[in-house]
Structures are given as structure tokens and as C-alpha cells.
Amino acid sequence: MFYLLLTPLLLFALSIECTQLPENDKRPKVQLITKDYSLEDESQLESYPDGSLSNGNGVEIVHQKDHNPIVSIGTSKRLTTHLLAHHDNRAPPDGVVDVHYEMDLVHILGIDELRQTMTALVYVDEKWEDPTLAWNASDFEGMTKTWLPIENIWIPDIIIFNMLAHEDLLTSVRAPVTIYSNGTVEISRPAVYTVSCEINIKHFPLDEQRCALEIASWSYDIHKIRMHAIISYSLQHYTDNEEWKLTNILVKEGEYDHEGIAISRIIYEVHVRRKPLFYMVTLTFPSYIMCAISVVGLFARFSTTGEREERFTLGVTAILTMAVLSLVVSEKVPHSSTSVPLLVIYFLFNMVTVSVAAMSTGLSMKVHRMGRFGREPPDWMLALFLLTPKTHMLYECKCSSTKDLLPNTHSSDSKSSRTPFLDRLPHCNNHFTDGYECMHESELNIRRQHLNGYVRMASRLDSLLCTSFLVTVTVPVLILFYMMDRN
Numbered sequence: 001m002f003y004l005l006l007t008p009l010l011l012f013a014l015s016i017e018c019t020q021l022p023e024n025d026k027r028p029k030v031q032l033i034t035k036d037y038s039l040e041d042e043s044q045l046e047s048y049p050d051g052s053l054s055n056g057n058g059v060e061i062v063h064q065k066d067h068n069p070i071v072s073i074g075t076s077k078r079l080t081t082h083l084l085a086h087h088d089n090r091a092p093p094d095g096v097v098d099v100h101y102e103m104d105l106v107h108i109l110g111i112d113e114l115r116q117t118m119t120a121l122v123y124v125d126e127k128w129e130d131p132t133l134a135w136n137a138s139d140f141e142g143m144t145k146t147w148l149p150i151e152n153i154w155i156p157d158i159i160i161f162n163m164l165a166h167e168d169l170l171t172s173v174r175a176p177v178t179i180y181s182n183g184t185v186e187i188s189r190p191a192v193y194t195v196s197c198e199i200n201i202k203h204f205p206l207d208e209q210r211c212a213l214e215i216a217s218w219s220y221d222i223h224k225i226r227m228h229a230i231i232s233y234s235l236q237h238y239t240d241n242e243e244w245k246l247t248n249i250l251v252k253e254g255e256y257d258h259e260g261i262a263i264s265r266i267i268y269e270v271h272v273r274r275k276p277l278f279y280m281v282t283l284t285f286p287s288y289i290m291c292a293i294s295v296v297g298l299f300a301r302f303s304t305t306g307e308r309e310e311r312f313t314l315g316v317t318a319i320l321t322m323a324v325l326s327l328v329v330s331e332k333v334p335h336s337s338t339s340v341p342l343l344v345i346y347f348l349f350n351m352v353t354v355s356v357a358a359m360s361t362g363l364s365m366k367v368h369r370m371g372r373f374g375r376e377p378p379d380w381m382l383a384l385f386l387l388t389p390k391t392h393m394l395y396e397c398k399c400s401s402t403k404d405l406l407p408n409t410h411s412s413d414s415k416s417s418r419t420p421f422l423d424r425l426p427h428c429n430n431h432f433t434d435g436y437e438c439m440h441e442s443e444l445n446i447r448r449q450h451l452n453g454y455v456r457m458a459s460r461l462d463s464l465l466c467t468s469f470l471v472t473v474t475v476p477v478l479i480l481f482y483m484m485d486r487n
Contacts, residue, residue, distance in 0.1 A: 075141045080148065082140075083179070087132040089154045096223065099156055100127040101215060102230035103268055105249065108241040109192070111209060111272070113201065113333050117164060118211040118270070119194045123237065125230070126158060126187045134183035147176035155187065156225055161214040161265075165194035201333040204341035205279035206483050208247070209272050216265035222255050227264040229253055244272040276484050283343060284480055287325055291350045291473040294318035298361050299466035315358030322351050346476055357469045364465065368458035377454055385460045 104123035111118045133153065137144050155177075160166075169190045178186040197211035217225045229251045238246065250269040255262050297314045326347040333341050370377075379389060 079140045079146055083133055089152055092154055093130045097128050097225050099225055100228045100230055101266055104233055106237045107239050108244055113199050116199045117194050118197050121192050123190050128185055129183045130185050131183050133179050135181055137181045144181045146179050150177050153177055157218045159218050162195045163193055164196055167192040201341045202339040204333050204343055205274055205276040207274050211270045213268040216263050221261045222264045227266045229266045243275055245275055247271045247273050280484055283325055287322055287350055288477040290318050290321050294354050295357050295469040298357050299462040315354050318354045319351050322347050353472050360465050364458050364461045367454055370454040385457050387456055
């Protein structure tokens with residue numbers, strides 16, 4: 001039992017003895033290996049029993065098989081200390097600072113017509129030279145580039161003057177600033193900007209918009225900071241928007257007066273064109289269908305027989321429908337008093353067309369009513385509608401009794417019951433008149449009404465008005481779709 005308790009203690013003591021370092025080992029126990037480069041003179045390095053080397057300054061060099069020595073960075077720390085000792089983040093460089101500004105448009109997140117704003121995701125890159133951040137690369141193991149925290153160096157106050165909102169996507173990441181040995185400072189960051197831009201709604205939904213980003217220094221005048229645009233990679237990462245098509249980007253350099261101070265600035269002008277398919281399918285085409293059905297219903301042939309108040313009801317319903325569609329458009333575009341959107345003009349045109357068509361039915365119904373009591377129009381009026389008189393086609397069959405016109409269904413002679421009806425008209429003067437059979441008085445009145453000149457004029461007038469108004473409502477929608485196809 002005693003040996004069983006003693007065995008774990010002995011094993012623990014042996015493990016501690018094996019992990020102890022030699023007494024002459026003064027090296028750090030934490031090794032940071034970050035950079036790989038060749039050493040020109042290894043004779044100055046101190047050797048350790050395990051085969052590793054040290055430069056005598058606390059930086060350990062570990063040999064790896066088939067690789068150059070890997071050195072833990074002490075040079076970067078010395079360089080950072082050197083730069084911060086000679087640089088003051090509160091003082092700009094001496095002389096004129098030339099800021100090279102590049103904006104890479106990545107994606108147009110959206111354009112709000114009501115608020116007249118554009119939101120876009122961009123990559124911003126700024127470069128300038130600061131002599132206080134330059135160093136001799138040979139003094140720091142050939143290092144030509146390093147990184148410093150952005151809050152420790154001076155940066156120009158470049159802003160977008162027409163900016164309404166700004167979101168820096170690297171704020172929580174604390175992205176550093178890249179500094180080169182010749183004193184060049186470079187800042188790269190993604191950002192989301194919301195800028196104000198004037199929205200022109202005159203040709204909505206076939207409109208083109210221009211939104212400018214005015215970039216300049218807020219405090220420094222042109223004698224201290226000069227802006228220079230770089231456009232070599234302006235659209236390298238761009239992705240299309242579902243509603244807007246990017247057509248062009250114009251970059252302008254210049255200066256302007258801000259509170260009496262001449263300031264250098266850059267203007268990035270983004271040109272976009274709307275993709276109108278959604279509005280054409282959901283608004284324009286339904287409006288056209290409603291107008292066409294209303295016109296056909298107003299001037300249909302069956303609606304000329306008798307008093308048809310449903311004509312006006314149909315016209316009013318179509319007008320109310322298009323009024324609702326115009327309200328949908330008015331909620332989308334800005335409330336401007338300078339111009340009316342093209343789509344709203346199209347709806348108003350359809351409303352006026354249907355209104356005129358509904359009122360035109362009154363003329364057709366008046367002409368139709370004039371022929372209800374047997375009146376005939378003059379020949380010149382018929383000729384005006386390309387019609388000919390048909391009074392000679394009417395022959396009034398005068399029968400002595402209507403009983404003689406009906407077959408005797410109570411007769412026992414089945415052969416007599418099958419006698420043709422016209423053969424049993426003893427008092428008819430003529431059985432046929434220009435192809436029309438002698439008929440009963442009621443049927444003759446109906447035939448007379450159909451062959452009346454005013455009735456035929458009303459029918460011809462309905463056809464003429466229906467064709468005219470159909471062409472009137474069809475041509476604008478064809479023009480809109482043609483313009484959409486060109487876009």
C-alpha cells in the first residue's frame with residue numbers, strides 16, 4: 001500500500017526534472033515569430049546548446065529545416081517608436097499638401113425620390129506625403145512599409161459637402177494607416193454615404209438622374225490642401241442595382257468659394273437611368289387595358305338598342321380606376337410644382353380620352369333615337385356616312401286579318417297543317433319584295449327599325465368613334481414601350 005502511494009509522487013518529480021531549463025539559459029520563454037528574411041552574417045549570433053541562435057538583443061532566431069532563419073520583429077517596434085517621436089498628429093506637413101483622392105463606386109443601394117437622396121457603398125483611398133513620417137530603410141533592416149494607428153497621425157479633414165449620413169464600416173475594426181519610407185501616407189476604407197441630389201421627375205419612369213458627391217476639405221484652403229482625382233479603378237468592384245442602371249461617372253476638379261475661402265474640391269457625378277419594366281407592367285399596361293375595354297364597351301353594337309345608361313357608368317368606373325393608379329404614382333415621386341411626371345400625364349390623358357368617349361355616346365344615342373319613330377334622314381346625310389337609302393326594301397304586307405296568317409292547328413287534315421305559311425296568305429299582294437318575305441306587322445316594324453337611316457347612321461357612328469378612340473389610347477402606350485426598349 002505504501003509503494004502504491006509513492007509511485008505517483010515519483011512520476012511527478014521526474015516530469016518536473018525533465019522540463020527544467022539549463023541554468024545558463026537566459027532566453028525569453030515567449031517567442032513571437034512574424035517575419036522571414038536571410039541574415040548576412042551569422043558569426044555575430046550567440047549559439048545555444050539546443051542549436052538555436054540569438055542576436056544578443058533579446059531577439060531569438062530559430063533555425064527551421066530547409067528554410068531561412070525566422071526573426072521575431074523588433075525592427076517594427078523601433079520604427080514605430082522612431083516615427084511617433086518625430087511626428088505630431090496635431091500639425092499638418094509644411095507647405096502645400098497634395099491629396100490624391102480615389103473613390104471606387106461599389107454599389108448603389110438606392111435612390112429615394114421623395115427625400116431626394118442617393119445612398120451608395122464606396123471604397124475611398126487617400127494618399128499624401130508627410131516628410132515627418134519618412135525614414136531611411138537601410139536603418140531598419142530594409143523595411144519600406146509599416147502601419148500606424150489612424151489616431152496617432154495627422155490626416156486631412158476631407159468630407160463630402162452634400163452628405164446627409166455617413167457610415168464608416170471599419171470603425172469597430174480600427175484599421176491602421178499604411179506608411180511608406182518616402183513619407184507617403186495611404187488611408188483605404190469602405191463607407192456608406194447618403195447624399196442629397198436633385199431628382200428630376202419630368203420623364204418618370206423613363207427618367208435619368210444625376211447625383212453628385214462634392215468632396216473637399218472643410219477647414220484648409222487651396223493654399224494648404226489641393227485635391228487630385230484618381231479614376232484608374234473607379235468601377236473595378238461595381239455591382240448593378242436592380243432598379244437603376246449606371247450609365248456614366250464624371251469626375252471634375254476645381255475650386256469654389258466657401259465662406260470667403262477658396263477651397264480645392266473634386267466632384268464625382270454619378271449618372272443613372274431607371275429600369276422602367278416594373279412600372280410599365282404594373283401601371284401602364286393595366287391602365288391601357290382598362291381604357292380599351294371601356295372604349296369597346298361604350299360603343300358596342302348591342303348598346304345602341306334602347307336607352308343604355310350603362311355606357312356612362314362604365315366610363316365613370318374607368319376614370320375612377322385610372323385616378324387610383326395616378327395616386328399610386330404620386331406617392332412614389334416628389335411633390336413638385338415645376339413638372340408633372342410622364343406617367344401621370346399618361347394617366348390624365350387616358351382619363352380625358354375616356355371622358356370624351358363617354359360624352360360622345362350621347363351624340364350616338366341621339367342619332368339613334370331620331371329613327372325610333374320612322375323618320376328618315378336626307379340622302380346627303382346618309383352619303384356623309386357612306387350609306388345608301390333602303391326604303392325600297394321595305395314592303396308593307398297588309399293582311400285583312402291576323403288569323404289568316406296563322407296555321408290552323410286544330411284541323412284534322414295533317415297534310416293541310418304542313419302547307420307552307422306563305423301559301424296561306426290569301427290577301428297578300430306580293431309574297432316577295434326585293435328578297436324580303438311578307439311578314440307579320442310586328443316583325444315588319446322590327447325590320448323597318450333596323451333599316452332606318454338614323455339607326456344605321458348611329459351604328460356607323462359607333463364603329464367610327466370606337467376605332468378612333470382605340471387608336472387614341474393605343475398610340476401613347478406603344479410610344480412608351482418603344483422608349484422603354486431604347487433604354
